[in-house]
Amino acid sequence: MSDPIIADEPENTRIERHASWAELFFDLVAVAGVAALAHILGSELDLAALGLYTLLFLSFWLSWTTFMLYSNVAAGKTRVIRLMVGMFGLGVMVASVPGVAHSVLGHDGDSRPLTVFAIAYIATRVYGSRSWRRGEVLLDFPVVQYSTGLLPWTVSIWVDGQWKLVLWSVGIGLDLLLILVVSGDKILKQIQSRFTAQATTRRRRRPHARSDGDGAVIHGVSVDPVHFSERLGLFVIIVLGESVVQVIGAAADAHYDVGLLATGIASFVLLAGMFGLSVVFGYAGLPHLRAGRIPARAALGLHCLVTGVVATVAVSLSSVVKHGSDSLPDQERWLLCGAVAAYFALGVVTGVASHSSDLQRTISRIITGIVIPLLLGLLATDAGGRTLVVWMALVVLAHLWFERRLAPVQGRA
Known part of the structure; x- marks a missing residue:
């Protein structure tokens, strides 16, 4: 062999x-x-x-x-x-x-x-x-x-x-x-070495045996980048859609009033804004990413974090709908603000890694997307959950406005 x-x-x-x-x-x-x-x-x-x-x-x-x-x-x-x-x-x-x-x-x-x-x-x-x-x-x-x-x-x-x-x-x-x-x-090299050693041992034991030329073929395969990015993006879209369903389910059991309507609108704007940043102005479901800029392994790792953060935001929004105009407990306030800040922090990472943002834009993303949500989590102890969601929605809208204004064509995936 x-x-x-x-x-x-x-x-x-x-x-x-x-x-x-x-x-x-x-x-x-x-x-x-x-x-x-x-x-x-x-x-x-x-x-x-x-x-x-x-x-x-x-x-x-x-x-x-x-x-x-x-x-x-x-x-x-x-x-x-x-x-x-x-x-x-x-x-x-x-x-x-x-x-x-x-x-x-x-x-x-x-x-x-x-x-x-x-x-x-x-x-x-x-x-x-x-x-x-x-x-x-x-x-x-x-x-x-x-x-x-x-x-x-x-x-x-x-x-x-x-x-x-x-x-x-x-x-x-x-x-x-x-x-x-x-x-x-x-791993490919290790497998090659192991099979080569085994073949050498067989030849030594049977030096006169005729090789049949049908040796094992080991293929190093890679992902299809277009299909890969599409699957990652679709997964993020489905998670966002499921997040909207969770908010709707919570609203169905809540008392109908103007405050509930405002919370529902702000929650939808927040989730729809994440869709815009991750899909319209991102790539593979990752905000601020550009095609071909990072390895597939890095994209998968960031995708895991982004989807986890989006799912966490959905739980927080559902909690706000249930609490109504009451202020959120400390843990739930930090969960909402921390999840939004984490989403924008990941956007900063992808933007820097894919060279899709200059220093000025990176600093503005850090201040508006990370610092503001964390300050609200730290200082807005008496603010109602609805107020916090409105603030988060405004932050996302600001990022969308800057993306559309500064990169109307390049940012589209």
Whole structure:
């Protein structure tokens, strides 16, 4: 048997394609999991709730990423049944979220929802990681093909109490660490070295054996950038749409008055403004980003943060609608102001990384998008929630106005 061939992905061999109906269907189920996390922050907001919210959000996002990258690379060879099985696994995870929240935050001692969630997560990730064709190594995001981070999750099935969450955190942390330090090119070289060593050993043992020339072929594959950016952008759009639905649901149970109307308008302006910054004046769902300026791995990491922040803003807006004209508790005020500030901080990062803003524009984004929301969180202790939402909406509108005025053409994705 001959040595394996390292085959790079040929350039300019892919035609531009768009997300399929099956992929959009899959995205909707994944976003349903993000929406279900409102059960966690919608009850009692503390560090435990924030930690659980972050942990479960990352588990949904990693599961979605595994299948999203598979369908991106497989293109026309994507197996719809594989996406459907992944959707079912995500559905089980979604259904388990209320029980997980009640078990952990309500301290009722019932660990069954946590076990169900863990099993569904493990099965979904493992099944997704086995989607790749033999010999393919994803250069941009190789962690989706390996299951190292799932080992602590597997151990957690036989552990009771808070140790389950500790093991989940270790597993997610391992995956995030691998995302940062593992290089697809390095893995490709390691596989090449291993196969070459094995072939050399076989030749030494059977020096007179005839090579059949049918050695294993190892492909280094990369994402389709157009389809990749579209999927990231669509996911952000669906999260924003689900955020609007959450606000509408909260308004349906509130007392109808002028204040509720003002809150609804301001909330819609805030979310629609985020759509404008992330999609119209951004790229891949990331505000102020330009095409081809950052690696796919960095775009995925920023996408995780942006979608998490947007989902958090939705929970905060729903809370404001429920509180009416009352001032928000300190934790909820900081959640709203901190989430908006985090969104604009990520916009500053993407703007600087993609060289889409000069020093003056970066400073103005920091002052209006980060400093003002944080000052409101610090000083507006007596301000009503509705007033805070109006302020946040004005901040977003100001950013949209500057983007339209300074970059009417270049900023459009």
